[in-house]
Amino acid sequence: MDLERSKILSKTLADIYLDQGYIEKAIDIYEKLSRREPENVLYKQRLSSLKNELKEKNKTPAFKKFLQKKLW
Numbered sequence: 001m002d003l004e005r006s007k008i009l010s011k012t013l014a015d016i017y018l019d020q021g022y023i024e025k026a027i028d029i030y031e032k033l034s035r036r037e038p039e040n041v042l043y044k045q046r047l048s049s050l051k052n053e054l055k056e057k058n059k060t061p062a063f064k065k066f067l068q069k070k071l072w
Contacts, residue, residue: 009033011043023054 014029030047037043 009036011046014046018050023050023057026050027054 009029009032011029011033014026014033017023017025017029027047027050030043030050034040034043034047
């Protein structure tokens with residue numbers, strides 16, 4: 001089954017993934033939705049927001065990097 005053309009592919013599915021903490025899966029859904037409906041500004045805005053959120057989430061604070069190094 002081609003998920004990109006599937007009727008199951010929806011904003012609701014992306015929101016379910018987000019509620020479960022799967023940002024990457026939600027991003028994937030919004031990317032597919034954006035390709036399917038390129039005129040939909042909401043999808044593009046949400047996709048951009050989620051990508052920024054994931055980027056921030058993956059940033060490791062400097063003090064945490066320091067703590068991860070072996071000091072001895």
